[in-house]
Amino acid sequence: MIRTRVSKPLSGYDRRSRTVAALERYRDHGIERHPGQDVRYVVVDDDTRSRDRVRLDFEAPDGYDADCYRTRLVRAAAEVVSPLGWDRERVRRHLRDTTETTLSAFD
Structure with missing residues (x-):
C-alpha cells in the first residue's frame, strides 16, 4: 500500500501520475480529497496511464504490479x-x- 499526501487539487496536476489516478478513483466513488490529505492505493498496472493503474485501499485489489x-x-x-x-x-x-x-x- 502506498500512502502519499496530495499537494494540490486534481485539476492542478498536469501529469498522469499515480496520485492523479488515485484522485480520479476517489472522485469516481464520490470522495473528495484536498491538498494536505492522504491518498492510499496499490499499484496494479503501472504501464497503464489511466485511473486503472491503481486501486484504492478499500477497493480490495486482486493483485499488484x-x-x-x-x-x-x-x-x-x-x-x-x-x-x-x-x-x-x-x-x-x-x-x-x-x-x-x-x-x-x-x-
Missing part, C-alpha cells in the same frame, strides 16, 4: 546502503543471487 514494487524496493535499499558505496545496480546484483524462502523454513 510486482515490477513497480521491485523498483521501489531497490531504490529504497540503495538509499540506505549508499554511504557504504552501494548503488542500485549493486543492490540488484546482490538480490539476484538470493533465494526466496518462507518463514516456515526456519522452524
